Amino acid sequence: MTPTKKARVWTMVEKEGKSITETAHALDLNRSTVSRAHKKLLEQGPNPDFYLEVPRSGRPSSISPRLERRAVRYITSGRASDATDLQRQLFTDLHPTTIRRMLIRHCLFGRWAEGFIGWKVSKWKRVWFADESKFNLFGSDGRMYCCRRPGEELEPRNVKPVVKHGGGSLMVWGVLTWKGPGRLHRVEGKMNALQYTSILSDSLLGTAHDQKRKPSSIVLAQDLDSKHTS
The missing domain is CATH 3.30.420.10 (Ribonuclease H-like superfamily/Ribonuclease H)
Structure with missing residues (x-):
């Protein structure tokens, strides 16, 4: 949720006295989403920081932000054609599926097939x-x-046998x-x-x-x- 929407949730629930359901309807959000956001804001006290990003649990990304930006440049500039090509050039230790998920986050995925339905x-x-x-x-x-x-x-x-050259x-x-x-x-x-x-x-x-x-x-x-x- 964006900081602006967090602020709206806080204002409507805490300042205007609206219910979670009314707030969710007004902001066109799922009720559970509004409820979770409001609960996290309450945990910060009376003056919450709407820009505070709570660290996510789970395994950290295997691609650093710097390499991710480089990969996006490779795709948009034509130096790499797809996830498999990126794997050969930059990410030899990663599976193409992992690289493909990263590209999807940047809206870099195939759409051309829709024109041939x-x-x-x-x-x-x-x-x-x-x-x-x-x-x-x-x-x-x-x-x-x-x-x-x-x-x-x-x-x-x-052991993989090695042949000269x-x-x-x-x-x-x-x-x-x-x-x-x-x-x-x-x-x-x-x-x-x-x-x-x-x-x-x-x-x-x-x-x-x-x-x-x-x-x-x-x-x-x-x-x-x-x-x-x-």
């Missing part, structure tokens, strides 16, 4: 989903966890269409806008040719990575 199957048949993905020869780039008892940390089943990896670009997967393109080195344009020219248009589709009839769905939009 009325789409018919004929329209969805035109949508092609494209993205790139990295595949490691051994394991994952992310942190791995295991369940163990005290003293078992060095047992073979709890990671054992190698492969980055590929692919596209999914209504008729199934399209052409798969191996990405050489670090992808940039120029290479991505070449991939679209070769593999995307090649898939359109394979499926006898006109490029102008395709709706390409991809994320907001800078190389996709530059």
Whole structure:
């Protein structure tokens, strides 16, 4: 409850003699909310501080205010596209769900799907989903966890084998269409806008040719990575 509403509750109940129910109705609040607020104000004495914030119980946030502001800047500036992307860049020790809850508090959540509720199957048949993905020869780039008892940390089943230079990896670009997967393109080195344009020219248009589709009839769905939009 805001300090202004706390002050109104105090004035109406203590100064004007209104009941909790009358006050809740006048302020368009739930009766239990008004009752709790009034009780907390009474605990402060005859001159309560309406701006006083009572410390909340429970586990403290795992994201500091400073990192939270940084995460919001990453999303709004386009440096990160979603909670999973933020996890890779800033919060390797947190689950994407925790990061997603933090973003929701800042009203940063997906709304675009609402505009497609009325789409018919004929329209969805035109949508092609494209993205790139990295595949490691051994394991994952992310942190791995295991369940163990005290003293078992060095047992073979709890230790991740390490290969020099990671054992190698492969980055590929692919596209999914209504008729199934399209052409798969191996990405050489670090992808940039120029290479991505070449991939679209070769593999995307090649898939359109394979499926006898006109490029102008395709709706390409991809994320907001800078190389996709530059």
